[in-house]
Amino acid sequence: MAEITLVEAVDLALAYEMQADPSVVILGEDIAKNGGVFRATQGLLDKFGPDRVRDTPLAESMIGGLAIGMAIEGLKPVAEFQFMGFLYPALDQIINHAARIRNRTRGHLSCPVVFRAPFGSGIHAPEHHSESTEALLAHIPGLRVVIPSSPVRAYGLLLASIRDPDPVIFLEPSRLYRFAKQEVEDNGKALPLDKCFTLREGKDITLVTWGAMIKETMAAAEVIVKEGIDVEIIDVATLKPLDMETILSSVEKTGRCVIIHEAPKTGGVGADISAQIAEKALLSLKAPVMRITGYDTIVPYARLEKYYIPSVPQIVDAIKKTMEFA
Amino acid sequence: MKIVAHFEIPYYQILNEAQELVADLPSFAKDPAHLIRLYRLMVLNRLFDAKAIALQRTGKLGTYPSTLGQEAAFVGMGDALSKNDVIVPYYRDVGILIQRGVKLSEILLYWGGDERGNAFANKENFPYSVPVGSQPLHAAGVATAFKIRKEKRAVLTVCGDGGTSEGDFYEAMNVAGVWKLPVVFAVCNNQWAISVPRSEQTAAQTLAQKAIAAGFSGEQVDGNDVIAVRDRVTLALEKAREKSEPTLIEIICYRQNDHTTADDAKRYEKAKVREQEWEKEPIARLRRYLESIKAWSEKEEKELQVTSEAEIEKSVAEYLATPLAPLENMFDYLYATLPESLEEQRELLKQWGNTHG
Numbered sequence A: 001m002a003e004i005t006l007v008e009a010v011d012l013a014l015a016y017e018m019q020a021d022p023s024v025v026i027l028g029e030d031i032a033k034n035g036g037v038f039r040a041t042q043g044l045l046d047k048f049g050p051d052r053v054r055d056t057p058l059a060e061s062m063i064g065g066l067a068i069g070m071a072i073e074g075l076k077p078v079a080e081f082q083f084m085g086f087l088y089p090a091l092d093q094i095i096n097h098a099a100r101i102r103n104r105t106r107g108h109l110s111c112p113v114v115f116r117a118p119f120g121s122g123i124h125a126p127e128h129h130s131e132s133t134e135a136l137l138a139h140i141p142g143l144r145v146v147i148p149s150s151p152v153r154a155y156g157l158l159l160a161s162i163r164d165p166d167p168v169i170f171l172e173p174s175r176l177y178r179f180a181k182q183e184v185e186d187n188g189k190a191l192p193l194d195k196c197f198t199l200r201e202g203k204d205i206t207l208v209t210w211g212a213m214i215k216e217t218m219a220a221a222e223v224i225v226k227e228g229i230d231v232e233i234i235d236v237a238t239l240k241p242l243d244m245e246t247i248l249s250s251v252e253k254t255g256r257c258v259i260i261h262e263a264p265k266t267g268g269v270g271a272d273i274s275a276q277i278a279e280k281a282l283l284s285l286k287a288p289v290m291r292i293t294g295y296d297t298i299v300p301y302a303r304l305e306k307y308y309i310p311s312v313p314q315i316v317d318a319i320k321k322t323m324e325f326a
Numbered sequence B: 001m002k003i004v005a006h007f008e009i010p011y012y013q014i015l016n017e018a019q020e021l022v023a024d025l026p027s028f029a030k031d032p033a034h035l036i037r038l039y040r041l042m043v044l045n046r047l048f049d050a051k052a053i054a055l056q057r058t059g060k061l062g063t064y065p066s067t068l069g070q071e072a073a074f075v076g077m078g079d080a081l082s083k084n085d086v087i088v089p090y091y092r093d094v095g096i097l098i099q100r101g102v103k104l105s106e107i108l109l110y111w112g113g114d115e116r117g118n119a120f121a122n123k124e125n126f127p128y129s130v131p132v133g134s135q136p137l138h139a140a141g142v143a144t145a146f147k148i149r150k151e152k153r154a155v156l157t158v159c160g161d162g163g164t165s166e167g168d169f170y171e172a173m174n175v176a177g178v179w180k181l182p183v184v185f186a187v188c189n190n191q192w193a194i195s196v197p198r199s200e201q202t203a204a205q206t207l208a209q210k211a212i213a214a215g216f217s218g219e220q221v222d223g224n225d226v227i228a229v230r231d232r233v234t235l236a237l238e239k240a241r242e243k244s245e246p247t248l249i250e251i252i253c254y255r256q257n258d259h260t261t262a263d264d265a266k267r268y269e270k271a272k273v274r275e276q277e278w279e280k281e282p283i284a285r286l287r288r289y290l291e292s293i294k295a296w297s298e299k300e301e302k303e304l305q306v307t308s309e310a311e312i313e314k315s316v317a318e319y320l321a322t323p324l325a326p327l328e329n330m331f332d333y334l335y336a337t338l339p340e341s342l343e344e345q346r347e348l349l350k351q352w353g354n355t356h357g
Helices: A006-020 A044-052 A060-072 A088-098 A134-138 A151-163 A213-226 A244-254 A269-284 A312-324 B032-057 B071-080 B104-111 B136-148 B167-178 B210-214 B226-243 B271-278 B282-292 B298-320 B340-352
Strands: A024-028 A053-055 A076-080 A114-119 A144-146 A168-173 A197-200 A205-209 A231-235 A238-240 A257-264 A290-294 B086-088 B155-160 B183-189 B217-222 B247-252
Touching: A006 A024, A006 A044, A006 A151, A006 A168, A024 A044, A024 A060, A044 A053, A044 B136, A060 A076, A060 A088, A060 B136, A060 B167, A088 A114, A088 B167, A114 A151, A134 A144, A134 A168, A134 A238, A134 A269, A144 A151, A151 A168, A197 A213, A205 A213, A205 A244, A205 A312, A213 A231, A213 A257, A213 A312, A231 A244, A244 A257, A244 A269, A257 A269, A257 A312, A269 A290, A290 A312, B032 B071, B032 B104, B032 B226, B032 B282, B032 B298, B071 B155, B071 B183, B071 B226, B071 B282, B086 B136, B104 B298, B136 B155, B136 B167, B136 B183, B155 B226, B167 B183, B167 B210, B183 B226, B210 B217, B210 B247, B217 B226, B226 B247, B226 B282
Parallel strands: A024 A053, A024 A076, A076 A114, A114 A168, A144 A168, A205 A231, A205 A257, A257 A290, B086 B155, B155 B183, B183 B247, B217 B247
Antiparallel strands: A144 A238, A197 A231
């Protein structure tokens, strides 16, 4: 079993499913000969040919609308947006059509598309290449928003997303694309959607996070565990629909919770998680739920971007404050 | 200097406003029975339209977009489609839908504010699309699926003149040109996008020429001439099926009513222009032609009015008798399987849904 990166795991899952299911077609900008700007579709053109691996003209709304038509007609398109910041032109297609086709036709038609996009900051790219606006999409009824945070979960969740009968927004944390390698068995086994993953069990405090912030959260946990605090870490993985059951039962156990996300604070998914904890587990809480998030600012360009991302000491501090709250 | 590209936009007409044949009749139109069928559909479309507006005015229907004056465009397109083709409509396409198995009562149900009016949808017949100019991309996607699966089928998509200003319209045509997709883009140019006239929509001399920039042919057809519309759309669909080539057809017609029942065209449209355009309207034109070849009589006309009215009344009764859908339906078609996290909200609706008086 080979050790591979997250971006290689994406490629591997796409290759597996294209081999297994002839209706899977991938499309996007620079995905064919070039194998994608991050190489997430490397080698697929050679394996599956230009009918099923399609470089599109440069138009993102078109990628969205085209994929919708293909999906309604029975294909399973996996469409790549080069960066999350360039998914915005397709929001009309995604919100007004992909998310609604099943509802609009009372279940007679459906739209099983996967819209993939790298997202998040930390890769020293120009403006618009560092967006974490997953809450925009998590707000939309009819969509699924899935975010892997490791090679294993990228492989298993992407397979699950392609096999899902409804539209899935699959956001890949570009900061983790080549961060760490992991053994991934190419066995075609999907991981469950709509479920959180508990990455570490602990009894003292619940850390809830997703995507690239798993990295800083794990690092903070390493520090804090040495101080004798037993942390539980939850990778939300599917932001919509949200598996509150796992989060609530963890918070009921620990009584303390810190939510960590890179996205801006206001209206972020963390706000919703926090509100639901307040609604349903208030009496279990021993301290207020804290949110450590990106600022409500535009992500700075490369020179300052690292100062935007919540830091390990900041998370450690929040954990300590939550633990110390009387 | 040298000229590196040039183009021409043809205009097609067969039966002109003076009921004269100005071009050879296509073979289908040599059969009076075929023309009578089209005529009947146009009359049904017009009478249905009047009934729908009356229902709206008496509070029994929601906002409804009239098709008055545009019956030939839609009926002609609908007749050109073969069963195996796919139609990706906008929202004014009554004359097409009634030829695709959609019931009049379903059309009323849709405009009456009930999603079940869209339940006719299947892989050959797409549902209404309200966001202007967005659906040509779906047609391009369907055509891509045909191309990948090597199926000799065609897609027809319709939008209005306003829709041609949308980016999606260009993006759909652009990819259809590059990938040689079997799709026909029909633009029902009724001269108005709510209150904005065609002249303020684009400085281009024709809408048809927009296809040239996408690398395929565009043409105009007289939208008040059902014979020409049916002929040109048929040929374009054949070209799509046989050669996998796209076409843009600008169907020139005139909106003889407000944009929808929520609009008041008196605010921006000169009555005189509408009256002048009425001289070209499609139903009287075909009727006079049919009478001139002794294929239609006053007696048949009266019978047609009676049978059409009866059909419409039946559909109205069916529509009005349709009970409200179960409230939970708003959750039932959101996903293939309702996510667990939504069950609580679905229960809330059941608990509180009947407290709205």
